Amino acid sequence: xxxxxxxxxxxxxxxxxxxxxxxxxxxxxxxxxxxxxxxxxxxxxxxxxxxxxxxxxxxxxxxxxxxxxxxxxxxxxxxxxxxxxxxxxxxxxxxxxxxxxxxxxxxxxxxxxxxxxxxxxxxxxxxxxxxxxxxxxxxxxxxxxxxxxxxxxxxxxxxxxxxxxxxxxxxxxxxxxxxxxxxxxxxxxxxxxxxxxxxxxxxxxx
Numbered sequence: 001x002x003x004x005x006x007x008x009x010x011x012x013x014x015x016x017x018x019x020x021x022x023x024x025x026x027x028x029x030x031x032x033x034x035x036x037x038x039x040x041x042x043x044x045x046x047x048x049x050x051x052x053x054x055x056x057x058x059x060x061x062x063x064x065x066x067x068x069x070x071x072x073x074x075x076x077x078x079x080x081x082x083x084x085x086x087x088x089x090x091x092x093x094x095x096x097x098x099x100x101x102x103x104x105x106x107x108x109x110x111x112x113x114x115x116x117x118x119x120x121x122x123x124x125x126x127x128x129x130x131x132x133x134x135x136x137x138x139x140x141x142x143x144x145x146x147x148x149x150x151x152x153x154x155x156x157x158x159x160x161x162x163x164x165x166x167x168x169x170x171x172x173x174x175x176x177x178x179x180x181x182x183x184x185x186x187x188x189x190x191x192x193x194x195x196x197x198x199x200x201x202x203x204x205x206x
Contacts, residue, residue, distance in 0.1 A: 010122075011059035013072035018052035020069075020083050021045075021111075027087070028104070031096045036170060040163045044112075047156045054149060079118070082111050102171045109164040116157030123150045 025045035032038045059065055073080045086107065090096060096104070 008059055008062060008065045009067055009075060011055050011062075012065040012067045013075040015052045015055035015059060016069045016072050017076050017080055017083070018048045018055060020080075020087075021115075022048035022052060024083055024087050024090075028090060028096065031090065031093060032101065033095065034098075034101075037101060037167055040167050044160045044163060047160065051153050051156065054153070058146070058149065079111060079114050082107070082114075086111075098171050102168055105164045105168045105171070109161050109168075112157050112160040112164065116154050116161070119150050119154050119157070123147050123154070 022045050025041050025048060029038050029041035029045060032041060086104070090100075090104075093100070
């Protein structure tokens with residue numbers, strides 16, 4: 001029986017992409033010293049690993065695939081290239097500083113949004129229905145089951161965007177707090193410097 005290459009390829013490449021995303025977040029978390037930010041990054045990392053396992057399980061349940069990660073860049077497009085670029089960006093860094101984290105959080109929010117939108121479009125359009133019709137009789141995969149699995153992943157992606165947004169706010173407040181507590185002179189009422197000292201000062205000095 002011929003395997004449904006469309007859905008198999010999508011599921012396998014999505015699984016690879018989520019695994020690469022997990023590895024990136026894990027590496028990033030290892031280079032962060034801020035406990036709250038580290039915990040947020042690990043939360044997203046483990047969700048991505050979970051997504052990879054689920055998508056791979058779905059792929060294997062309908063016959064598996066011989067597709068390799070190197071074959072998936074064209075299939076996943078911008079998301080794959082973004083992850084590769086981000087991995088290179090942090091690869092040479094031993095520690096990731098707040099300024100870099102804030103910039104990365106913005107890029108990652110866009111990436112997570114792209115993930116969610118791709119899964120959402122698949123669920124909302126007829127594509128998923130056609131795919132499941134193609135494989136239902138052979139592999140007994142139900143449309144509703146697949147929809148519900150993708151909806152769980154979509155909710156996770158929304159949570160990731162919220163966490164990254166909170167991370168940006170936290171880092172922004174932390175930077176502001178640091179600026180406010182920096183030591184330095186604050187010159188107040190400089191006009192007073194030209195006024196003569198009180199007589200008592202001269203009396204105490206003699």
